[in-house]
Amino acid sequence: MISVEQAFARIVGDAKPLQTEKVAVENASGRVIASPVAARRSQPGTALSAMDGYAVNSAEIKGKDVSLKVTGESAAGHPFSGIVGSGETIRIFTGAAVPEGCDQVVIQENVERVDDIINTQEVSKPQNNVRPKGADFNERQVVLDSGTFMSPKSIGLAAAAGQSHLMVYRAPKIAILSTGDELASPDKALFNPYETVDSVKPQLSAMMKEIGAIVSFVGSAGDSPEALEVAIDAASDADILVTVGGASVGDKDFVQQALKNKGLILNFWKVAMRPGKPLIFGKRESQYVVGLPGNPASAFVCAILFLRPLVDKLMGRPAPLPSGVLLPTATALPANGPRQHYLRARLIGNAGERHVDAAASQDSSLQTVLAQCDGLIIRPMDAPAAQAGSLVPFIPF
Structure with a gap:
């Protein structure tokens, strides 16, 4: 079992931006330019x-x-x-x-x-x-450096410089594969009591689309090794294959073996964290494979810590390990054990007097708790008890 920092270094540390592509300037928001942008004219062109x-x-x-x-x-x-x-x-x-x-x-x-x-x-x-002529910029002047993160304000500058298209790093294609015989689609007319609605897939999809990734679904493979392998083959053109569930050691957890049968070179499995311990990472040739736990909070936390920064890195954006900001805790927190703990928590208090309040239940299956919270309190491995008012790292989401 490796630490969060070691897992992050293996997943994100060696990743390189993808190939480049040309996009219309109005579609470049959230992208990173791969070459300097020079003005084709002076602005203004005359006094x-x-x-x-x-x-x-x-x-x-x-x-x-x-x-x-x-x-x-x-x-x-x-x-x-x-x-x-x-x-x-x-x-x-x-x-x-x-x-x-x-x-x-x-x-x-x-x-x-x-x-x-x-x-x-x-x-x-x-x-x-x-x-005066050229008060904003002059012809042939570099107005945006390579590596610039494009936002509406920089898109306006590129357009003013006469650039209708920009060379940017390609957005990664992400294929999401859900596993587990208990999963049901949210649009099912009637649910059996033993079923669980597949809520992680749309949750991950929304998070990845929000940061510019191209998301596709390769279905739900249940707990069938054969169906898993078929679905893995269907995702061969994705830059990142994300599996959800089946990453632990139960008799029905076939994901890791199915991935290995389809060429996965396993880098690691298990991280000293909670929630999210059974995390799979490896590569199938150039494809990144991230196997997330099935519980919603576990998958969500792992996506924030590892998957989102991986997408950022592939798109040429800065991708540090989320470390949070220091805020006082509203209540005392007990001493932590040997795994780094990410506690779901709410922001409370007025602006300038914010505290973070850890949720009473940290059950990783509860979507209500996740939806009601504003971020994660980080409790390092073997951290001593923290008194109310103590500063703790907090990752907003």
Whole structure:
């Protein structure tokens, strides 16, 4: 049995980002770019007005009453094509190109206009109310470095730079295989009392899709070794095969052997943690195989600690071992045993005065407890008892 840190190092430590692919910029949220993004144009491409007003030559206004003749107009997308001469001005609007011969915009509130003549007492301020060419970025300038995590704000920058597509690391394909003869689909019309609804599969699917993975289901193989092997074959094109259940040592736990029959090179089995001790990890050629325990809390905790960081790593994102933030515990916690314990807990108290309150029951089969909680308190191996108010690591989810 290995530690959580050792298991994380084996699962995530040696993983490398997948191959690259080109995606439309609007579809790049959550992805990591695999090469620098350079601007195809300057932004703005010419000097633009930042206000509605009049474009002037700053040398012609001295802070005293000055009269200038309006000889044209410049609007956004419709620039003035001539040259502004001495004693002249151009009516200009926000976002419009500043015409040649002008270097300042006098806002309309500081102007008195009669017919085609304006009067102003504005002082000379070259570049005032003018956005200079390249103020945001210049042509060929690198605006996003390789390895940048794409979010809506960086997608906007890439698009402004004239990039309609981006080279990103490929999103991993995850195949989820449920096991256990007791499982029933949530849409079943009538449930037998001995059945358990397969709630882990949709739970995992939602978590993986939320971070950008492509999820497919390869069915439920029950507790049949033959059906397991058929399902494992059906998932051969997945980057990660996730099995749920059958990872322990019971007479009906056939998953590990079926995987080995289909080429699994086992890296480890069993981690010194609770919930989640019977965790399988290995590879089938280039495919990662993660065998999760069947109980919902066990599978959920293992997915947070190992599966989600593995997906992050394959997508080129930072993937540290979740270690949490320190928060005071609302109640005393008993001394811990030889396995690292992840206690489901709620956040209580007002902002700035948050405490974490461990759930009364830590039964790993209870979905109600998991749904009502906000994260996990980490109790290290052999940790001494913690008094109420003591700081404990807390992983929010």
